[in-house]
Amino acid sequence: MNAEGFASIAALVKARSGIVLTPDKEYMLETRLTPLLKAQGIQDLDMLAMRLRDPRAESLARTVTEALTTNESSFFRDGKPFDHLKRLVPGLLPARPAGHRLRIWSAACSTGQEAYSVAMVLADLGVRNAEIYGTDLSREVVERAREGVFTQFEVQRGLPVQMMVKYFRQESGRWRVVPELRAMARFEERNLLSDHRMLGRFDVIFCRNVLIYFDPPTKGRVLNAMAAQLAPDGVLYLGGAETVLGLTDRLAAVPGERGVYAPVAQRAGAA
Ligand SMILES: C[S@@+](CC[C@H](N)C(=O)[O-])C[C@H]1O[C@@H](n2cnc3c(N)ncnc32)[C@H](O)[C@@H]1O
Structure with a gap:
């Protein structure tokens, strides 16, 4: 994806969740968002970035943000x-x-x-x-x-x-x-x-x-x-x-x- 597309998705995720995505996390965007692209029939991440610029894309913005959270947990973690x-x-x-x-x-x-x-x-x-x-x-x-x-x-x-x-x-x-x-x-x-x-x-x-x-x-x-x-x-x-x-x-x-x-x-x- 191009740097501008990455920066705009990263800015959206940061504003909505506080999560910082540094450029080395591009692989993560690809692995986490590919199923979403397929499900929504969106060609690639740059196209997704374009779609997200539309203020009416609230539900998409939410889905993208949630897909980029890391939900690892376990019982009695760290004891x-x-x-x-x-x-x-x-x-x-x-x-x-x-x-x-x-x-x-x-x-x-x-x-x-x-x-x-x-x-x-x-x-x-x-x-x-x-x-x-x-x-x-x-x-x-x-x-x-x-x-x-x-x-x-x-x-x-x-x-x-x-x-x-x-x-x-x-x-x-x-x-x-x-x-x-x-x-x-x-x-x-x-x-x-x-x-x-x-x-x-x-x-x-x-x-x-x-x-x-x-x-x-x-x-x-x-x-x-x-x-x-x-x-x-x-x-x-x-x-x-x-x-x-x-x-x-x-x-x-x-x-x-x-x-x-x-x-x-x-x-x-x-x-
Ligand atoms: C790695 S898990 C930690 C779970 C648990 N606290 C633990 O230590 O096992 C991080 C969680 O933080 C949530 N999270 C990230 N940003 C958040 C935010 N701005 N508000 C609320 N939850 C957030 C994610 O959805 C994820 O489930």
């Missing part, structure tokens, strides 16, 4: 955040009013493994009064997360056998989360770049393995927005390759805990 959560929750609850519903946001939840891993941790702790809110930009993955059905390959990646037996039921060669776990989670399409203020406070936020696709200003903007939604004693979990350093002063690393961040108290009147 440590879930061990930390197990230790954190028993300490958080006494600081809450009686009957408080624990709120945990799995932002950029992909197909739901992260949200259901959180649900398993809470269920094992006997915490049922909780709302796990899973959100993602991609409609397709949100639908899959809602369905709560995983392939043998997906459950084999990271899910301990005893958890699988306890919290999943086999169904036509696949594995469905049990209703009690499913009921703890709610999934919605949501762009990390949108305004989250109406969502209210969360006790814990997981925002892992998504900031890596953004440029520093976008990372900073998302981190500030997350900090604003966190309870003062809440925590934010980031992916192993992600940090808040140099991006926001509203969050600070929890000493000795990799990937765990806490809100920094803001002075009254501070922006």
Whole structure:
């Protein structure tokens, strides 16, 4: 494809999702978008770029953006955040009013493994009064997360056998989360770049393995927005390759805990 076509698709994807596509990602455009070109009868990527310039091509723009997201996920990914959560929750609850519903946001939840891993941790702790809110930009993955059905390959990646037996039921060669776990989670399409203020406070936020696709200003903007939604004693979990350093002063690393961040108290009147 020509450089102009690449640049215009990259600009569209960045504006809609924050995802930065550098010129070395041209191969990715080809592999991810070829099925779409075939399905829509569009000759090639340059023609697609032309079509996308039409402001009425909203649905096409959305499909292209979603096709360029990377939805890799697994149960209990990286282990440590879930061990930390197990230790954190028993300490958080006494600081809450009686009957408080624990709120945990799995932002950029992909197909739901992260949200259901959180649900398993809470269920094992006997915490049922909780709302796990899973959100993602991609409609397709949100639908899959809602369905709560995983392939043998997906459950084999990271899910301990005893958890699988306890919290999943086999169904036509696949594995469905049990209703009690499913009921703890709610999934919605949501762009990390949108305004989250109406969502209210969360006790814990997981925002892992998504900031890596953004440029520093976008990372900073998302981190500030997350900090604003966190309870003062809440925590934010980031992916192993992600940090808040140099991006926001509203969050600070929890000493000795990799990937765990806490809100920094803001002075009254501070922006
Ligand atoms: C690699 S997955 C991470 C899934 C999960 N958090 C984990 O760590 O296993 C990244 C997800 O971020 C989502 N994503 C990318 N840009 C987004 C945006 N602007 N808003 C919401 N989700 C986004 C993608 O659709 C994808 O499902």
